[in-house]
Amino acid sequence: MADKKMSPMIWIAAGCGLLSIFGCCIASGVAFYAYGAQSEEPMPFDMGGGQPDFGGGTPNLGGGIAPGPAPSPLVIPMTPMPSIRTRSIVASVQSVAGTVPVTPGSLCYVIVEVKPEAQVPAGFWCKSTVTCNGTVLFGETETNGFFPCAAYDSPAAVLGEDAETTGSDGDASIQLDTNRRTLILRDDATGLRGAFRIEAQITEVH
Numbered sequence: 001m002a003d004k005k006m007s008p009m010i011w012i013a014a015g016c017g018l019l020s021i022f023g024c025c026i027a028s029g030v031a032f033y034a035y036g037a038q039s040e041e042p043m044p045f046d047m048g049g050g051q052p053d054f055g056g057g058t059p060n061l062g063g064g065i066a067p068g069p070a071p072s073p074l075v076i077p078m079t080p081m082p083s084i085r086t087r088s089i090v091a092s093v094q095s096v097a098g099t100v101p102v103t104p105g106s107l108c109y110v111i112v113e114v115k116p117e118a119q120v121p122a123g124f125w126c127k128s129t130v131t132c133n134g135t136v137l138f139g140e141t142e143t144n145g146f147f148p149c150a151a152y153d154s155p156a157a158v159l160g161e162d163a164e165t166t167g168s169d170g171d172a173s174i175q176l177d178t179n180r181r182t183l184i185l186r187d188d189a190t191g192l193r194g195a196f197r198i199e200a201q202i203t204e205v206h
Contacts, residue, residue, distance in 0.1 A: 066165050066186040067097035067197045071175050074161050078122045079150040087112040087151070087158055089176075091183045091200035093132060098196025106133035108183060108200050110176070112158050114151050125149060126160050128174065130185060132200070137172060137185050137193060144171035156205045166191035178205045 089110035096102050110130050117125045126149035129139035139145020149160025161175040165188040172187035181202040189195045 082151045088206045090204040100196045108132040
């Protein structure tokens with residue numbers, strides 16, 4: 001019996017069907033791969049606190065650690081105890097981070113008292129109270145606000161710092177350098193005012 005030739009339209013229909021199936025397979029594969037890649041991408045969340053962490057941002061203003069980097073440590077020379085035991089300092093706020101009621105341009109008033117302390121190599125340290133815009137931010141009580149320092153009579157100058165925040169030593173951090181005209185206050189979320197950072201320029205020393 002002789003072979004029967006198939007109609008060209010049948011071949012065309014069959015070919016189109018195969019191409020359609022093949023195309024659907026490719027599209028499905030691409031969609032599945034894209035979904036898998038997206039699901040494997042790490043979510044920008046801190047596993048500890050559940051808050052977004054996009055890297056390099058200011059940490060949780062008003063909570064968490066103290067905002068911004070800690071200032072470079074001061075080199076505090078050993079000086080004799082000054083004759084004038086109390087200094088009054090005025091500083092103008094330059095920048096603020098956190099929820100404290102202080103804004104750039106606010107004034108900070110700093111009282112520094114030099115007090116004998118046998119356990120400090122110089123034989124004394126400084127007790128300071130810092131009030132910015134009517135809010136006490138450092139040295140709120142008689143038992144805190146102490147830090148190693150160098151103090152001078154002429155010209156009047158104070159250099160000192162407490163690098164640790166409330167979570168470490170029970171009070172905020174201060175860096176005071178009247179020669180460079182800088183005042184930096186910082187604290188973490190465990191402090192009375194929450195986490196904050198203030199930088200101010202010293203304008204007066206008496």
